[in-house]
Amino acid sequence: MPPAPATATATATAGSDARPTSPRRVQLFVTCLVDRFYPGVGDAVVSVLERLGVEVIVPSDQTCCGQPAFNGGFTGEAAAMARHTIDVLTARPDPVVVPSGSCADMIVNHYPGLFRGDDPYAARARDLAARTYEFSQFLVDVLGVTPAPCPGGPRLAYHASCHGLRGLGLHDQPRRVLQAVAGDRACALPDAEVCCGFGGLFAVKMPGISGAMLDAKLDAIATSGAEAVVATDVSCLMHIGGGLHRRGSAVRVLHIAEAVAGARRA
Amino acid sequence: MTGAREQILGAIRDGLRHAVLPDAEADAGAVAAPRAGTAGTVGREKLWQQFTEALTALTGRVHHAASAAEAAGIVAAVAAEHGARTYLSWDGDQLGCDGILEELASRGLARVTYDLPFDGERRAAEVAALGDVVLGLTGSDAAIAEAGAIVLASGPGRGRLASLLPPVHVAIVSASRIWPSLPALLADAPELVGRGANTVVIAGPSRTADIEMTLTHGVHGPKYLHVVVMP
Amino acid sequence: MPSAAAAFHRRIDDALADTRVRAALASTMTRLTNGRAGALASLEASDAIRDQARRIRAHTIAHLDTYLDQFARNADARGCRIHWAPTATDATRIIVEIARAEDISLAVKSKSMVTEEIELNAALGAAGIRVVETDLGEFVVQVGDDRPSHIIAPIVHRRREDVARLFQEKLGARPEEVADVAAITAFARRLLRRDFLQAGMGISGVNLAVADSGSFCLVTNEGNGRLSTTLPRVHVAVMGLERIVPNAADLGIVLQLLARSATGQALSVYTNIISGPRRPANPGAPGAHGAPGAPGAGEPDGPDQLHVVIVDNGRTRMLDGPLAEMLYCIRCGACLNICPVYRHIGGHAYGGVYPGPMGAVVSPGLMGLDQWSELPHASSLCGACKDVCPVRIDLPHLLLTLRAQAADRELGPWWLRLAMPIYAAVATRPALYQWLGSLAARVSQGLARGGWIRHLPGPLAAWTAARDFPAPARRSFLQTYEQRRGRTGNAS
Numbered sequence: 001m002p003p004a005p006a007t008a009t010a011t012a013t014a015g016s017d018a019r020p021t022s023p024r025r026v027q028l029f030v031t032c033l034v035d036r037f038y039p040g041v042g043d044a045v046v047s048v049l050e051r052l053g054v055e056v057i058v059p060s061d062q063t064c065c066g067q068p069a070f071n072g073g074f075t076g077e078a079a080a081m082a083r084h085t086i087d088v089l090t091a092r093p094d095p096v097v098v099p100s101g102s103c104a105d106m107i108v109n110h111y112p113g114l115f116r117g118d119d120p121y122a123a124r125a126r127d128l129a130a131r132t133y134e135f136s137q138f139l140v141d142v143l144g145v146t147p148a149p150c151p152g153g154p155r156l157a158y159h160a161s162c163h164g165l166r167g168l169g170l171h172d173q174p175r176r177v178l179q180a181v182a183g184d185r186a187c188a189l190p191d192a193e194v195c196c197g198f199g200g201l202f203a204v205k206m207p208g209i210s211g212a213m214l215d216a217k218l219d220a221i222a223t224s225g226a227e228a229v230v231a232t233d234v235s236c237l238m239h240i241g242g243g244l245h246r247r248g249s250a251v252r253v254l255h256i257a258e259a260v261a262g263a264r265r266a
Numbered sequence: 267m268t269g270a271r272e273q274i275l276g277a278i279r280d281g282l283r284h285a286v287l288p289d290a291e292a293d294a295g296a297v298a299a300p301r302a303g304t305a306g307t308v309g310r311e312k313l314w315q316q317f318t319e320a321l322t323a324l325t326g327r328v329h330h331a332a333s334a335a336e337a338a339g340i341v342a343a344v345a346a347e348h349g350a351r352t353y354l355s356w357d358g359d360q361l362g363c364d365g366i367l368e369e370l371a372s373r374g375l376a377r378v379t380y381d382l383p384f385d386g387e388r389r390a391a392e393v394a395a396l397g398d399v400v401l402g403l404t405g406s407d408a409a410i411a412e413a414g415a416i417v418l419a420s421g422p423g424r425g426r427l428a429s430l431l432p433p434v435h436v437a438i439v440s441a442s443r444i445w446p447s448l449p450a451l452l453a454d455a456p457e458l459v460g461r462g463a464n465t466v467v468i469a470g471p472s473r474t475a476d477i478e479m480t481l482t483h484g485v486h487g488p489k490y491l492h493v494v495v496m497p
Numbered sequence: 498m499p500s501a502a503a504a505f506h507r508r509i510d511d512a513l514a515d516t517r518v519r520a521a522l523a524s525t526m527t528r529l530t531n532g533r534a535g536a537l538a539s540l541e542a543s544d545a546i547r548d549q550a551r552r553i554r555a556h557t558i559a560h561l562d563t564y565l566d567q568f569a570r571n572a573d574a575r576g577c578r579i580h581w582a583p584t585a586t587d588a589t590r591i592i593v594e595i596a597r598a599e600d601i602s603l604a605v606k607s608k609s610m611v612t613e614e615i616e617l618n619a620a621l622g623a624a625g626i627r628v629v630e631t632d633l634g635e636f637v638v639q640v641g642d643d644r645p646s647h648i649i650a651p652i653v654h655r656r657r658e659d660v661a662r663l664f665q666e667k668l669g670a671r672p673e674e675v676a677d678v679a680a681i682t683a684f685a686r687r688l689l690r691r692d693f694l695q696a697g698m699g700i701s702g703v704n705l706a707v708a709d710s711g712s713f714c715l716v717t718n719e720g721n722g723r724l725s726t727t728l729p730r731v732h733v734a735v736m737g738l739e740r741i742v743p744n745a746a747d748l749g750i751v752l753q754l755l756a757r758s759a760t761g762q763a764l765s766v767y768t769n770i771i772s773g774p775r776r777p778a779n780p781g782a783p784g785a786h787g788a789p790g791a792p793g794a795g796e797p798d799g800p801d802q803l804h805v806v807i808v809d810n811g812r813t814r815m816l817d818g819p820l821a822e823m824l825y826c827i828r829c830g831a832c833l834n835i836c837p838v839y840r841h842i843g844g845h846a847y848g849g850v851y852p853g854p855m856g857a858v859v860s861p862g863l864m865g866l867d868q869w870s871e872l873p874h875a876s877s878l879c880g881a882c883k884d885v886c887p888v889r890i891d892l893p894h895l896l897l898t899l900r901a902q903a904a905d906r907e908l909g910p911w912w913l914r915l916a917m918p919i920y921a922a923v924a925t926r927p928a929l930y931q932w933l934g935s936l937a938a939r940v941s942q943g944l945a946r947g948g949w950i951r952h953l954p955g956p957l958a959a960w961t962a963a964r965d966f967p968a969p970a971r972r973s974f975l976q977t978y979e980q981r982r983g984r985t986g987n988a989s
Contacts, residue, residue, distance in 0.1 A: 035973045036970060043974070058978050058979075060975055060978075069920065073899075076921075077920065194881075195879035199878060201913070202878075204956060204957060206509070206838075245965045274583055278561050278565070281813045281814075281821070282562070286822065287559050287821050389730055420776075421796060422776075424797075425796070425797035426799060430724060449752075449753055452749035453749065459772065463575075463771065464727070464770070465770040466768065468766065469767075469768075473719070474633045474718060476632075477637075477657055479653075480678040484686070485685075487719065488720070
């Protein structure tokens with residue numbers, strides 16, 4: 001595994017240093033898909049945060065937030081995974097940064113409801129929910145920084161992953177980060193806020209519909225002139241990237257942390 | 267019959283014990299008074315401007331008249347446009363324009379009346395006889411600026427057919443009776459609901475876009491709507 | 498797979514294969530969603546109005562027995578005859594009896610989804626009563642023995658040429674009479690006018706009843722709602738028992754949102770507020786229920802009899818538990834118009850009367866999960882529906898609730914029921930989780946070429962049917978992080 005890119009651009013430029021009251025230490029909840037399929041995204045998050053003067057702790061016992069079970073209606077299994085995740089992340093008081101809108105949404109909006117009011121995990125879930133953030137949300141809302149521009153690099157189009165957008169209300173944080181990093185390399189993506197069709201198990205339970213929604217997204221990408229598609233969630237990127245590769249397209253997929261870190265990925 | 271009523275109401279009461287109802291507040295008063303969209307801060311002239319824009323966009327037409335003679339002239343012109351010699355109408359004292367029926371008679375337009383007996387079988391034949399009438403004339407109870415809509419309450423001397431059967435509908439509206447929105451009107455004048463057996467809010471001519479989203483007018487209701495604003 | 502689920506998947510496949518209908522759907526949905534967006538953008542304080550509409554509906558449902566009872570008593574005082582129908586069969590029996598008692602041979606109907614639920618047309622037909630749908634789209638559906646595919650735009654799946662051909666074949670129209678949309682509409686108008694005039698009964702739905710005045714409102718664009726509830730001497734209004742608000746002011750608030758959310762119009766062309774049958778001269782006189790009063794001094798027209806049939810048909814079942822919020826729905830169709838799934842599969846694929854996100858909740862809600870357990874899974878949970886709902890119903894939450902209910906009852910694919918407990922057991926054991934992950938990664942390397950897998954086995958083949966699958970990393974981020982950083986993150 002190569003080390004974090006040495007070409008990483010300078011720390012936040014003057015005027016956009018992390019706020020003095022910002023946390024100096026966070027925990028990284030890397031998510032199962034990043035852990036196993038896109039470990040470079042984890043590296044990019046750590047690299048960006050450390051450049052901003054934030055210490056990153058990576059609890060080694062973390063696994064999966066349980067969203068696939070929850071979305072399938074398997075609330076018992078989801079609660080079991082939630083308890084484990086809560087145990088891991090509440091061992092320390094530090095805020096949690098997640099490179100995924102949907103996993104952050106799971107923790108923030110759905111964990112508390114998995115436990116009955118008198119269950120001690122209910123209160124612990126609420127405590128955790130109050131200090132868990134998606135990556136771009138953390139940069140913009142908590143640290144208050146604007147990343148430095150990253151000159152050169154591909155033309156980027158932003159796809160708005162649904163759970164982050166509508167669950168966490170990330171209407172502009174990812175776009176602001178991307179605009180700061182990419183400047184005039186940013187391309188408009190038609191129907192950017194229309195679902196790509198991943199939907200977790202939906203992709204294999206309803207493959208025809210998922211495929212039709214993917215086609216619509218790929219067609220929109222083709223008209224955008226983008227060389228890479230950026231999103232907050234590797235789940236969407238896995239689905240979109242798989243479709244682009246199947247079509248033989250040269251367009252790549254990039255996680256927003258990689259765009260900020262100035263990373264390249266083949 | 268009462269058995270079924272008790273069955274349903276009982277099932278509702280039972281269901282409410284376990285119903286999960288987010289944002290249900292206990293106090294009815296908390297939801298009663300509409301806050302938004304009802305303040306009458308916009309002046310009347312502005313409201314009529316808004317009304318005219320809205321109704322014109324719906325292909326309706328707005329005219330102004332200061333007297334019964336002027337109003338009759340407008341109605342006669344519309345009638346001539348459509349080759350109408352006869353018309354259905356509300357009674358003279360309901361139109362909000364005293365003397366207009368006489369004025370219309372003097373311009374050669376003949377009012378057709380009908381008599382539908384209650385619980386009668388002659389109904390269909392009576393109504394069918396009205397099939398050739400091209401123009402209907404009514405008054406109105408209110409206008410709604412943002413929708414370009416007029417409000418007509420039924421009642422004695424205020425038949426529904428005049429605004430429903432003929433392809434052309436002319437409505438006389440009073441300049442003083444305009445509200446910004448429907449909630450504003452209903453908050454101010456809730457008695458309009460229930461004053462007659464039927465209160466209809468008409469926003470333009472009848473329309474459909476059911477076939478290929480292509481807009482067509484005059485499906486089952488009037489195709490042409492004219493509003494005559496009088497002081 | 499149980500047959501209802503298999504049938505659903507077949508319908509989905511058929512729908513996806515029909516590229517013509519998909520294109521028609523897409524352009525219609527776009528037009529309607531743009532209409533809605535524009536209409537709400539120009540509505541002052543639209544967010545506050547939506548919040549208020551939600552509270553009105555929530556409050557009403559929370560006191561539904563009180564308001565329904567109040568409505569029934571006030572409507573009765575105005576001369577309406579109120580009927581209560583716990584089941585669909587009760588409802589159709591009541592309406593057939595009214596028709597028989599009044600010697601009705603022809604009824605004209607204004608579009609009503611609840612009458613589709615209870616299959617009213619079939620019941621009346623079986624009793625020898627001809628029913629004519631008068632809403633242009635529903636008329637075309639009826640003539641073509643078809644089913645509506647959208648609750649607001651029933652023939653979005655039909656082309657003009659289809660309709661023209663249908664009218665020629667079934668109604669004897671001449672080619673020049675159906676040459677374009679205007680001609681087709683005029684033909685339908687002439688034909689239906691005869692039925693309006695002759696029908697002894699008019700049947701409508703109820704958009705919203707108003708409890709404190711015993712009134713109800715009926716909303717149409719074409720005018721068939723007015724004609725069918727004015728010309729015939731008997732009007733039967735069929736009402737889902739949840740379609741009610743407390744008073745006129747509340748009605749005004751909700752009506753601000755209904756047409757705007759459905760099509761982008763500020764108001765539908767005709768908002769008809771009905772308060773009883775045609776009023777005789779002395780409404781308080783004995784026999785005021787449709788009996789003759791002094792001629793000439795009562796209302797000149799309108800129906801002599803007005804019946805309101807209050808229908809349950811599973812609504813109290815939906816009220817009894819976590820799905821109750823679905824009863825706030827005012828049937829505007831905004832969720833259908835924005836849903837990317839609906840856009841691709843259209844209304845017929847959903848089966849049942851109600852399609853789209855609301856249909857995926859209402860069908861199992863009213864009728865139970867047994868035949869409808871797949872429907873809540875036909876969603877990526879993107880949340881766009883909740884964004885546009887005028888009363889902010891949390892549809893994704895309701896879909897998740899139904900999924901959980903289905904899982905509890907062990908409905909759904911066997912492989913998932915097997916895989917989930919295993920996954921949970923693994924994911925709560927970090928060392929096992931990492932070890933199995935590496936094992937799976939090594940196995941996948943065998944399937945991968947250049948970092949991508951083109952064919953996955955078993956149920957996962959559904960993924961690779963449409964897209965490639967990235968090869969997982971041999972060593973995960975967590976596995977290598979500690980080594981590279983030389984520090985642990987464990988609290989212990």
